[in-house]
Amino acid sequence: MKPNEITQRDVENWGRCTPTSQLCRDTDGTAHRAGCGIDPAGVEQLFETIAAKARLADLGEQSSELAHELRQPLFSIAIANENLRLLLERNDGMQPQLAKAIERIAEQVQRAQTIIDHTLDYASGNSRGVVSADFGVAARDAVRFxxxxxxxxxIRVEQCRTPIPANVGLCQIEAEQVLVNILRNAAESIEARREAGWRGVGRIAIRLSIEGEALRCIISDNGAGLSREQARAAFQQFFTTKPRNGTGLGLHICRQVLGKIGGVVELSPGDVEGACVKIELPLLVVG
Incomplete structure (x- = not known):
């Protein structure tokens, strides 16, 4: 049975909460009880059952996306762990580097746990309340990760920070994950250009600006680029130009995350080379 199917028990619940009486009036205005009412408690219970099933169905659809998102922090954990192993083999008093690697592992484990917690909150119907993220800080952290x-x-990364906090209605982990997805795509595009024979220095530029009540973020690279047709299809679920190691979910997830707060994201070929991603988000008034 699919999670969002209405079962026989649901039908029976509906029957049990079918009204037994309601205040009705005859044509002469006389009030009396008739079997045409609705039991509010029963209807509320049924709606809660259906809502729970809908959340489970949605959670099932998000499972592949969740797996993709968890690959990001686990990828960083794998790199940090390998560095730690190599440093331990050298055993030449490089305690500061070891401490940094250990800190990075702990940080990414917590990152993965936060993603899981958010998913479980959604599955249980718990609200996170009002959330806020500084998109400039998220960009800095994504580059650091x-x-x-x-x-x-x-690859050289150029960052232009906003002069004031750029708060948007996402939690910090969501804002960071959007940027990590986009930056990894840019890095992979640069690597693809190198595989085709190019020997230049990779460059990624991040530009943030505030225009009125909106935040604009432009991320450009000098990678292999893409056609306009590919740019239009890039946000479709499972569309990828990297069939060997791509899932086709990164940009799809970005659009979903940004869209829930009224944000938009666009991908286009670069003016001269590479590609350009443009993000626009409504600013969140904090205070």
Whole structure:
């Protein structure tokens, strides 16, 4: 049985909460009880049952997306753990580097746990209340998370920070994950261009600006680029230009996360080379 199917028990519940009486009036205005009423408690119980089933169905649909999202912190954990192993083998008094690697592992484990907690909150119907994230801080942290990848691939990242906090209606982990997805795509595009014979220095630029009541974020790279047709299809679920190691979920997830607060994200070929991602989000008034 699918999670969102209405079962026979649901039908019986509906029958049990079918009204037994309601105050009705004859044509002469005389009031009396008639079997045409609705039991509010029974209807509320049925709606809660249906809502719970709908959440379970939605959770099932998100399972592949959740697996994709967990790959990001686990990828960082794997890199940090390998670095730690190599440093331990050298045993030459590099305690500061060891401490940094250990801290990074702990940080990414907590990151994975936070993603899981948010998913479980949704499944149980718990509300997180009002959330807020500084998108500028999220951009800085996303670059820090991916720094080992950038260094290994010889990619320079240029950041332009906003002069004031750029708060948006996402939790910090969601804002960071959107940016991590986009930055990893940019890095992989640069690597693809190198595989085709290019030998230049990889560059990724992050530009943040506040225009009126909106935050704009533009992320550009000098990677392999893509066609306009590919750019239009990139947000479709499971569409990927990397069939060997891509899931086709990264940009799809980004659009879902940003869309729930009225944000938009667009992908286009770069003016000269590479690709460009544009994000626009409504600012959150805090205070």
């Amino acid at each position: 991916l720094r080992p990848l950038f260094e290994k691939a010889n």
